[in-house]
Amino acid sequence: MKFSLQSLFNSSVNSRSLSRRNILKILGNLFGFLCVAFLSWSIWRFITFHICRTKDVLFQSKPREGEVSLINGVYLISNHGRLIAFSAKCTHLGCTINYSAEKKLFCCPCHGSIFDIKGNRVSGPASHSLEKFAYEVKKNGSVLVKKSL
């Protein structure tokens, strides 16, 4: 009788510890799976960040030589026969830059950064040039700019 009670007690303890062990194992596996899933998702978002976050901006026609067009935060300029598309957002703190036709420069009204006709930084607190965008000239003469967001 004593032997059977002890064996019953021991088997009860063993099954309880096994059960706890199994639960911890399942929780550990679940935690590991969630960590791997989160890490995979983060890497995927990092890789596809610029690919997925673009917006098409359509200019109905190519600008004439020296002409500057602005649509939806994108400047499109024809300079010496070449088109240049870049962001109207200042690289300092993001204000919208204005074009000065007399000076042929882009000036930021917030802190005075100045950019040349190609979007290169000339002076001011902005540390780098304006963000340039890829574009495609369509057969009908319109220009499709891929604006990154």
Ligand code: FES
């Ligand atoms: S936001 Fe343009 S210079 Fe500061």
